[in-house]
Amino acid sequence: MRTRVTELFGIEYPIFAFSHCRDVVAAVSRAGGMGVLGALYFTPEELELELKWIDEHVGGKPYGVDVVMPAKYEGADLGDAEELLGRLQGMIPERNREFLEELLAEHGVEPSTESAGRALLGWTDATARPQVEVALKHPIALLANALGPPPADVVEEAHQHGVKVAGLASNARHARKQVEVGVDIIVAQGTEAGGHTGDVSTMVLIPEVVDAVGADTMVLAAGGIGRGRQMAAGMALGADGVWTGSIWLTVDEADTQENTRAKLLEATSRDTVRSRSWTGKPARLLRTAWTDAWESERSPGYLPMPMQFMLISDALRRIGRSGDGELVTFPVGQIVGSMNQVKPAAQVVYDLIEEYVESLERLNAITEG
Amino acid sequence: MRTRVTELFGIEYPIFAFSHCRDVVAAVSRAGGMGVLGALYFTPEELELELKWIDEHVGGKPYGVDVVMPAKYEGADLGDAEELLGRLQGMIPERNREFLEELLAEHGVEPSTESAGRALLGWTDATARPQVEVALKHPIALLANALGPPPADVVEEAHQHGVKVAGLASNARHARKQVEVGVDIIVAQGTEAGGHTGDVSTMVLIPEVVDAVGADTMVLAAGGIGRGRQMAAGMALGADGVWTGSIWLTVDEADTQENTRAKLLEATSRDTVRSRSWTGKPARLLRTAWTDAWESERSPGYLPMPMQFMLISDALRRIGRSGDGELVTFPVGQIVGSMNQVKPAAQVVYDLIEEYVESLERLNAITEG
Numbered sequence: 203m204r205t206r207v208t209e210l211f212g213i214e215y216p217i218f219a220f221s222h223c224r225d226v227v228a229a230v231s232r233a234g235g236m237g238v239l240g241a242l243y244f245t246p247e248e249l250e251l252e253l254k255w256i257d258e259h260v261g262g263k264p265y266g267v268d269v270v271m272p273a274k275y276e277g278a279d280l281g282d283a284e285e286l287l288g289r290l291q292g293m294i295p296e297r298n299r300e301f302l303e304e305l306l307a308e309h310g311v312e313p314s315t316e317s318a319g320r321a322l323l324g325w326t327d328a329t330a331r332p333q334v335e336v337a338l339k340h341p342i343a344l345l346a347n348a349l350g351p352p353p354a355d356v357v358e359e360a361h362q363h364g365v366k367v368a369g370l371a372s373n374a375r376h377a378r379k380q381v382e383v384g385v386d387i388i389v390a391q392g393t394e395a396g397g398h399t400g401d402v403s404t405m406v407l408i409p410e411v412v413d414a415v416g417a418d419t420m421v422l423a424a425g426g427i428g429r430g431r432q433m434a435a436g437m438a439l440g441a442d443g444v445w446t447g448s449i450w451l452t453v454d455e456a457d458t459q460e461n462t463r464a465k466l467l468e469a470t471s472r473d474t475v476r477s478r479s480w481t482g483k484p485a486r487l488l489r490t491a492w493t494d495a496w497e498s499e500r501s502p503g504y505l506p507m508p509m510q511f512m513l514i515s516d517a518l519r520r521i522g523r524s525g526d527g528e529l530v531t532f533p534v535g536q537i538v539g540s541m542n543q544v545k546p547a548a549q550v551v552y553d554l555i556e557e558y559v560e561s562l563e564r565l566n567a568i569t570e571g
Numbered sequence: 572m573r574t575r576v577t578e579l580f581g582i583e584y585p586i587f588a589f590s591h592c593r594d595v596v597a598a599v600s601r602a603g604g605m606g607v608l609g610a611l612y613f614t615p616e617e618l619e620l621e622l623k624w625i626d627e628h629v630g631g632k633p634y635g636v637d638v639v640m641p642a643k644y645e646g647a648d649l650g651d652a653e654e655l656l657g658r659l660q661g662m663i664p665e666r667n668r669e670f671l672e673e674l675l676a677e678h679g680v681e682p683s684t685e686s687a688g689r690a691l692l693g694w695t696d697a698t699a700r701p702q703v704e705v706a707l708k709h710p711i712a713l714l715a716n717a718l719g720p721p722p723a724d725v726v727e728e729a730h731q732h733g734v735k736v737a738g739l740a741s742n743a744r745h746a747r748k749q750v751e752v753g754v755d756i757i758v759a760q761g762t763e764a765g766g767h768t769g770d771v772s773t774m775v776l777i778p779e780v781v782d783a784v785g786a787d788t789m790v791l792a793a794g795g796i797g798r799g800r801q802m803a804a805g806m807a808l809g810a811d812g813v814w815t816g817s818i819w820l821t822v823d824e825a826d827t828q829e830n831t832r833a834k835l836l837e838a839t840s841r842d843t844v845r846s847r848s849w850t851g852k853p854a855r856l857l858r859t860a861w862t863d864a865w866e867s868e869r870s871p872g873y874l875p876m877p878m879q880f881m882l883i884s885d886a887l888r889r890i891g892r893s894g895d896g897e898l899v900t901f902p903v904g905q906i907v908g909s910m911n912q913v914k915p916a917a918q919v920v921y922d923l924i925e926e927y928v929e930s931l932e933r934l935n936a937i938t939e940g
Contacts, residue, residue: 205937373841393762394772402840403763403772405795405804406905410840426774435774435804437937438930471771471779472742536775561807562938568574568806569931 203555206420207387207443210366211236211264211343215555216443217433218389218422219547220268220346224252224259225455229547231263238266238346246332253340266344266368267337271330271352272483272507283328287512294513298502302517305495311525314516326508327353338363346389349398349483350376357384370424372400372407374414381415388415389445392425396448396535398485399425399476408439428537430557434565437558448535453547459522462532463544465490471539482510486535491528492521572924575789576756576812579735580605580633580712584924585812586802587758587791588916589637589715593621593628594824598916600632607635607715615701622709635713635737636706640699640721641852641876652697656881663882667871671886674864680894683885695877696722707732715758718767718852719745726753739793741769741776743783750784757784758814761794765817765904767854768794768845777808797906799926803934806927817904822916828891831901832913834859840908848900851879855904860897861890 205216214234221227227237239256241249249267256265277286334356337345345352345360346368360367361384368387371377377388390411392404402410404425412421423436424445436444451458452466465488475489479496482504487493495501504510521529545553574585583603590596596606608625610618618636625634646655672682703725706714714721714729715737729736730753737756740746746757759780761773771779773794781790792805793814805813820827821835834857844858848865851873856862864870873879890898914922 203938392772392774394775400841402905402908403761403795404774405761405772405801406763406840406908409798409800410908426772429778431778431808432774434807434934437934438803438807439800440930440933471775472769536771539771539775539779559938561809562934564809565803565806565931566935569572569928 205437205442207422210420213264215551216422216437217551217554218266218443218445219450219551220445220447221450221456223450223455223457224256225457226450226453226547227265228256228259228261229453229455230450230551231260231265233548233551235551236264236266236344238268238344240268240348241330241333241337242268242270242348244333246336249333249336250339253337253342257340264343266346267333267340267342268346268348269330269333269337269352270348271327271334271356272349277508278327283326286326286328290509290512294505294509295502298505298513301500301502302513305492305529306517306520306525309491309521309525309529311517311520311529312523314520331356334359338365344368344387346370351380351383351385354383368422370398371411372398373402374407374410377411377415377421381419385419387420387422387442389422389424390441391445392423393476394486394536395425396474396486396538397533398481398483399535400484401476404436405439408436408441412440425535426537428535428540430554430559431561432537433554433558434561438565448537449541449550450547451532451534452541452544453550454544455547458532459530461522461527461530465527465530466532466534466538466541467544469534469538469541471536474534474536474538478504478510480511480514480531480533482507485533488531488534488538490531492531495529574806574811576791579789582633584920585791585806586920586923587635587812587814588819588920589814589816590819590825592819592824592826593625594826595819595822595916596634597625597628597630598822598824599819599920600629600634602917602920604920605633605635605713607637607713609637609717610699610702610706611637611639611717613702615705618702618705619708622706622711626709633712635715636702636709636711637715637717638699638702638706638721639717640696640703640725641718646877647696652695655695655697659878659881663874663878664871667874667882670869670871671882674861674898675886675889675894678860678890678894678898680886680889680898681892683889700725703728707734713737713756715739720749720752720754723752737791739767740780741767742771743776743779746780746784746790750788754788756789756791756811758791758793759810760814761792762845763855763905764794765843765855765907766902767850767852768904769853770845773805774808777805777810781809794904795906797904797909799923799928800930801906802923802927803930807934817906818910818919819916820901820903821910821913822919823913824916827901828899830891830896830899834896834899835901835903835907835910836913838903838907838910840905843903843905843907847873847879849880849883849902851876854902857900857903857907859900861900864898 217235219230230237369380423441428449586604588599591609599606738749791814792810797818
C-alpha cells in the first residue's frame with residue numbers, strides 16, 4: 203500500500219498502533235505498521251529505559267511516542283512540577299476522597315500502601331515536557347499529542363529533530379487550529395474511540411476534517427477501527443491511514459492486567475460509556491461498577507483535569523491487584539465488542555490488511571456491476 | 572452498481588431515502604434510488620392520498636413506506652385506538668403540561684387553537700396497523716418498520732403482497748431478532764443517525780450486524796451517511812446499500828418548514844443531541860433551547876413512549892408557526908453539519924454516486940501503490 207503517510211515514514215501499511223506497552227510498539231513497527239508508545243505513565247527515567255528497549259528491538263523500523271499535553275488544565279499557570287502537584291493535591295475535596303475510599307471498601311479493594319507520588323506524570327505541560335525531552339533523544343519518527351494542539355515550541359523542537367508531529371482532534375475547528383501551530387498529521391478521532399473523545403462519530407468526522415485541513419495536511423482516521431473493513435471505511439472517508447489503540451490491549455504481547463484483559467475480551471460494543479470519572483474530561487471507558495458509581499446519585503461529581511486522575515490513579519492500581527473485580531475499568535473504544543481473541547500483534551496487522559483487501563475487492567465487484 | 576438490493580428491487584443505486592415528503596420519495600426513486608415515505612404523521616385517509624400521488628409521479632419506479640410499530644409502549648395491551656388514546660391522555664401528568672406551556676410562553680409561542688386529536692397516528696400497533704393496510708393496497712416494494720421488529724403477522728401479510736420488509740436495528744442482538752420474525756433487510760443504524768438511535772456508531776455497528784445476521788440477510792448502513800465518501804465507507808463495512816434520511820430535509824422538494832430548514836442549513840455536526848424530549852425514547856435531535864430545557868433542572872422529566880409525543884405534538888406545530896424560533900428542533904443526524912446547500916433531490920443522488928466513485932478510485936490507487 204502507498205499513501206502519503208507510508209511514503210513519509212517509509213512504512214509498509216498506513217496503520218498506527220497506540221500502546222503503552224513497548225513490546226506491542228516494536229511488534230507493530232516490525233510487522234510493517236507504526237507503533238506509537240504512550241508515555242503518559244512513565245517517569246522520564248522509565249521512559250528512557252522503554253525507548254532504549256524499543257531501539258534495540260524494533261529492527262530499525264520507525265516508531266513514535268505519544269504524550270499528553272492538554273491545552274487547558276487547572277494550575278496551568280504554574281510551571282514548576284512540584285509546586286503544581288502540591289497545590290493540586292490540596293485542591294482535592296475531602297468528600298471526593300471519602301467517596302472513593304468507600305467505593306473501594308465496598309468492593310473489597312485493599313487500602314493503599316504506596317505514596318501517591320506517581321499520581322501525575324503526564325497531563326500537564328510541566329510534567330509532560332521532560333518526557334518530550336527524553337523522547338527527542340531517541341530516533342523516533344513521530345511525536346503525537348493526545349489532547350489539543352501541542353505547544354508551538356514543542357512542535358518546532360520536534361521538527362528541528364526531524365520528527366513529524368501528530369495531534370488528536372475530535373472536531374474540524376480543533377483540527378484547523380493544530381494545523382496553524384504546525385502539526386503535520388491530524389488524527390481525527392470519532393466518539394466511538396477509547397479514551398478522551400468528542401461526540402462526533404468517525405463516519406461524520408473524517409470527511410469534515412479532511413476538507414477542513416486542506417490537501418496539504420495528512421489525516422489518520424481513529425475511532426471504531428479494529429478490522430480490515432473498518433480500515434477500508436476509514437480510507438474511503440478520505441484518510442491517509444488509520445490510528446488504532448484499543449485492539450492492542452488484548453494482543454499476546456500486551457502487558458494488560460489479567461482481570462482487565464478478561465473483561466475486555468468479554469465486553470460487547472455496548473459496554474462502554476463516555477465518562478468524566480477517569481480524568482475529568484469525557485473519555486470512553488469500559489462501563490463497569492466504577493463508571494456507574496461515579497454517575498450515581500451518591501457521586502460527589504468529577505474534578506477538573508488533572509485533579510480527577512490525581513485522585514484516582516492509586517485506586518486504579520489497587521483495583522487491579524485486589525477486590526472483587528467489579529470496579530475494573532479501562533479506556534477502550536466501542537471496537538471492544540470485536541476483541542474476542544488473543545493474537546500476536548503482527549497477526550492483527552496482517553488480519554487488518556487481509557480483510558481490507560477483501561473489502562476493496564467486494565467494493566470493486568459491486569461498482570463494476 | 573450492482574448489489575443484492577439493486578437486484579432485488581431493480582434499482583440503479585443502492586440508496587434508500589427516508590422522507591415524510593412525497594415529492595422527495597418520488598424524486599429519489601425516479602433518479603435511480605429508492606424513496607421510502609414515512610407514514611407516521613398521516614391519517615389512513617391522508618396516507619391514501621399521498622401514496623396515490625406517488626403512484627402517479629414515480630414513473631413506475633419502486634418505492635417504499637415506513638411505519639413506526641414499536642415492540643414495547645405504554646398501553647400496548649389496549650387494541651382499540653380510541654380507548655388507548657383516551658387512557659394515555661389521562662396518564663399525562665399536569666406538571667408536564669404546565670412545564671411545556673410555560674416554556675412555550677417564554678418563547679412567545681401562541682396558545683393552541685386546535686384539538687389534540689391528531690396527537691397520535693403512529694407509535695402504536697393500534698394506530699399504525701391501519702397505515703399498513705392502506706400501504707399494502709398500493710404497489711409498494713418495501714415496508715419498513717422504524718422501531719424494533721414488526722409484528723410477525725405484519726411481516727407475513729407484506730410477504731403475501733410480494734412486499735419486502737425492512738427493520739431498523741441499532742445493535743446486533745436486535746438485528747438477529749428481526750431476522751427471526753422474517754425481516755428481509757436490516758437497516759443497521761449507528762448512533763450518529765437522526766431520530767431514534769442507539770449508542771453504537773455506524774463504523775462499529777455495520778460489521779457486527781453483517782456478521783450477526785449471516786450471509787442470507789441484506790444489510791443497509793444508516794447513520795452519518797450523506798456524502799459519497801460515507802456511502803463508500805458504509806459499503807466497505809459490508810453493507811449492501813445505504814439508508815439515508817437527514818440529507819433529504821433540505822433538498823428543493825422537501826416540505827420542511829422554513830425556520831427549521833434555515834436552522835438545519837446553519838447547524839454543525841456538533842449541534843445535535845440524543846434526547847428523550849421527542850418521544851420518550853432516545854432520539855437524535857437538533858440541539859436547541861427545546862432540548863436544553865428538557866434536560867434542565869426545571870424539567871419534569873420525560874414520559875414513556877408514546878405519551879411524550881402525545882404531550883408535545885401540538886406544541887411542535889405551534890413552535891413551527893410562531894414564537895422566537897429558538898425552540899425549533901427536529902430529528903436529524905450529525906450529518907447535518909454538511910447539509911449546507913439546497914439542491915434538487917436527484918442532484919443529491921448523483922453527487923453521492925460521483926463522490927462514491929472518486930472515493931473508490933482513490934482507494935484502488937492507494938492499494939495498488
